[in-house]
Amino acid sequence: MDRSDWTKRFNPKISTRRIWGQIWYSLFLLAILIGVIGLTILIIRILVQGIPWLSITFLTEFPSRFPERAGMKSAIFGSIWIIGLTAVFTVPVGVGAAIYLEEYARKNWIYRIVEINVANLAGVPSIVYGLLGLAVFVQLLSLGRSVVAGALTMSLLVLPIVIITSREAIRSVPSTYREAAYGLGATQFQVVKSIVVPQALPGIMTGTILALSRAIGEAAPIIAISALVFLTFVPSHPLDQFTVMPIQIYNWVARPQEDFRGIAAAGIVVLLVVLLSMNAIAIIIRNKTQKRSEE
Amino acid sequence: MHSLFLLCALVSIVTTVGIVVSLFVESIGFFREVSPWEFLTGTRWSPILKPRSYGVLPLVTGTILVASVALALAVPVGLGIAIYLSEFANDRLRKVLKPMLEVLAGIPTVVYGYFALTFVTPQLQRLMPDLLVFNALSAGLVMGLMLIPMVSSLSEDAMVAVPRSLRNAAYALGATRLEVCLRVVVPAAISGIVASFILAFSRAIGETMLVTIAAGASPNLTANPLESIQTMTAFIVQLALGEAPHGSLEFQTIFAVGLLLFFMTLIMNILGNIIVRKVREEY
Numbered sequence: 001m002d003r004s005d006w007t008k009r010f011n012p013k014i015s016t017r018r019i020w021g022q023i024w025y026s027l028f029l030l031a032i033l034i035g036v037i038g039l040t041i042l043i044i045r046i047l048v049q050g051i052p053w054l055s056i057t058f059l060t061e062f063p064s065r066f067p068e069r070a071g072m073k074s075a076i077f078g079s080i081w082i083i084g085l086t087a088v089f090t091v092p093v094g095v096g097a098a099i100y101l102e103e104y105a106r107k108n109w110i111y112r113i114v115e116i117n118v119a120n121l122a123g124v125p126s127i128v129y130g131l132l133g134l135a136v137f138v139q140l141l142s143l144g145r146s147v148v149a150g151a152l153t154m155s156l157l158v159l160p161i162v163i164i165t166s167r168e169a170i171r172s173v174p175s176t177y178r179e180a181a182y183g184l185g186a187t188q189f190q191v192v193k194s195i196v197v198p199q200a201l202p203g204i205m206t207g208t209i210l211a212l213s214r215a216i217g218e219a220a221p222i223i224a225i226s227a228l229v230f231l232t233f234v235p236s237h238p239l240d241q242f243t244v245m246p247i248q249i250y251n252w253v254a255r256p257q258e259d260f261r262g263i264a265a266a267g268i269v270v271l272l273v274v275l276l277s278m279n280a281i282a283i284i285i286r287n288k289t290q291k292r293s294e295e
Numbered sequence: 296m297h298s299l300f301l302l303c304a305l306v307s308i309v310t311t312v313g314i315v316v317s318l319f320v321e322s323i324g325f326f327r328e329v330s331p332w333e334f335l336t337g338t339r340w341s342p343i344l345k346p347r348s349y350g351v352l353p354l355v356t357g358t359i360l361v362a363s364v365a366l367a368l369a370v371p372v373g374l375g376i377a378i379y380l381s382e383f384a385n386d387r388l389r390k391v392l393k394p395m396l397e398v399l400a401g402i403p404t405v406v407y408g409y410f411a412l413t414f415v416t417p418q419l420q421r422l423m424p425d426l427l428v429f430n431a432l433s434a435g436l437v438m439g440l441m442l443i444p445m446v447s448s449l450s451e452d453a454m455v456a457v458p459r460s461l462r463n464a465a466y467a468l469g470a471t472r473l474e475v476c477l478r479v480v481v482p483a484a485i486s487g488i489v490a491s492f493i494l495a496f497s498r499a500i501g502e503t504m505l506v507t508i509a510a511g512a513s514p515n516l517t518a519n520p521l522e523s524i525q526t527m528t529a530f531i532v533q534l535a536l537g538e539a540p541h542g543s544l545e546f547q548t549i550f551a552v553g554l555l556l557f558f559m560t561l562i563m564n565i566l567g568n569i570i571v572r573k574v575r576e577e578y
Contacts, residue, residue: 014471021473028383031375032392035447038440039399042410049413096303104297105304114304116568117311123494123564124557125501127528128314130535131553135317139541156310163307189296217403220503220528224535246405246504253409253508261413268406275401 046272050265058266062232063248067259072267075248077234078147079216079274082244085151086158086215091208093155094162095197098204101163102170103192122160129157130224138225148238150225157221158211165207169200202289209282213275219246245271318557321550328544334551340514340525342534342548349548351555353514357431357524361506362499364435364520365442369495372439373446374488380447381454382476400444408508411437416509423521429511432520438505442495449494449571453487454480490570497563501556503528527556 011017053067061071097114105111133153143149173196181191197204222244235242243251245267252264326334329349337350376396380389416433420426426433457480465475481488511523512533525533534549 017471017474021471024473024477025383028375028379031372032379034372035376035399035440035443036395038443039395041414042402042406042440045410045414046406093303093306096300097307100297100300100304104300110301110304114307118307119568120561120564121307121311123497123501123560123567124314125503125528125560127501127503127531128318128553128557128560131321131531131550132310132314132317134535135321135550136313140317159307159310192296213401217401217405219403219405220532223532246403249405249409250504250508253405253412261409264409265413268409271403272406275403279397279401 046265046268049262050267050269053262053266054269058263059270063251067257067263070252070260070263072245072248072270074232074234075243075245075267076270078242079244081147081235081238081242082151082154082222083212083216085148085238086154087208087212089151089155090159090162090211094159094208094211095166095204097159097163098166098170099192099196102167103188103196118160118163122164125220126157126218127220127224129153130221132156133221134224144239145226145241146239147235147242150222150242150244151238153221153225154215154218157218158215161211161214162208165210166200166204169203169207170196172203173199202285206282206286209278209285213278213282216244216278217246217271217275219244219250222247223250245274314557318550318554322547322554324542325544325547325551329551335555338516340530342545351527351552353516354525354527354530354552355555356516356518357510357514358500358506358526358528360518360520360524361431361435361438361510361526362496364432365438365499366492366496368436368439369442369446370492373443373491373495374450376443376447377450377454377488378476378481381451382472382480396444396447399441400448402441404441404502404504405508407437407441408434408505411505411509426521427511427523429509429513429523430521431510431524434506434508434510435520437509438499438502441502441505442499445495445498446491449491450484450488453484453491456487457483486570486573490567493563493567493570497560497567500563501528501560503532507532527552531556 057069058071059076060073061069062073063075064070097118101111101114105114130153133149133156137143137149137152138145141149143152177195177199178191181195186194226241226243226247233240249264249267249271252260252267334349334351336352337348338352339348339350340353341348376392380392384392411433412428415437416426416428416430419430419433461479461483462475465479470478506526507529510526510529512525512529513523514525514530515522517524530552531549534545537545540546
């Protein structure tokens, strides 16, 4: 290698190299700044637009053609129904699948297929789950545009998240615990039931809450199921029609009148408060258990 | 009990089969009326208004246009944040930044749509008075903001996995911190970084509410982000809101577009996941 070629690849002058280092360093800082500023503007903008419209009646009234009287009662109750049923459907199946993959499965072809499949399912667009729900739950099983059809669709959507996070929680249970139980003569199911699941429970709960907070913000799959967006009753039965918070917000955003923009922002504030409190609960659970395991 | 747990695991397989079968079955009727060739190569999309035409290309280009704008923002910013977090940040800054990124990732997409329509578009219109209310640029930029955490966290994972010894060797040869970063760490982590771009692109293609709210509902074969377009996902929402009767051609059209969307994202996800897995095995 002659000298000219060598200097092309390496500049021996340390001062210019340091200056380049500074320039790039400020570019990295700029990247962080863009993210932080973007998030800040978004939050401030929504608070400024939404807070004037927030009131108790906003939470207790049904949607209305008049912005002053509009509320999100039906959407709040719809979301509660969907989240509740989704938890009931998805947690047993998701945790069961995680237990199978971590505790029972031999590393054979079924294991490989399930594993790859879960990773790919996590990346399927949510609207495609909506189409699945529309074809299978609404039409084929004739559940109609009902709460239960929405909840089943949502359960399939968040199932990969529950499986992935539960697996991580189960994997973090030290194998010495299991061996100690086996040493005392426990069967595999007893080990799972009395050692693994209780130990992994905080992690499983954190993962479930995160999965449900994903579900509460999802509108696309529910739009394919529910279609109807103007509801003036609260679902009282799993086969009732329903709407959820993000769809109600979409409905308001899509209207041309300026006042409904404010109503939409108020709806967003409510949705974000719910989401943040769910995340806070997840973080509290995580911190508590971390402390315990450090002791 | 073993078989009960196996059954739970098989639910995920059944889901995948269910998606593929239902998309295929519901779009068979569509492909009887419209040949797949016409569907994939036609340049005019007008499934509701006469004269009807079922060329899906305007929806595909609209989708890719928004996704490209999004990645043009999310890739440099996300990668910059990832490099900073993995190579420069101290623990205190990391403890502030990581939760902020998690918040950004956890915000529902309707909220991003609202932000694009009511804030970003008016701001852009001040710079470009001709800009339409619904346009690909505003939706794409806000989608980019949404994708930053995805790019940064996956890229950071890849860079953190690069062994310390590689960095130390470069320092011992007299490299500066930036040189270690750009010529050692990033090249060593490049496959993981590329995977993060692919997965972010796939996410951008499947994103629905943001583009439905902010990008418009006019199928438009264009590469100009200032125009109003329609994405594949936004089209599905538009028809789903219209409550197309089961069995009608409109109803089947949703599934044909959904099928195409599913395969586009599936290919990218498989590719991305294979690369991520490869990287994990290397170190």
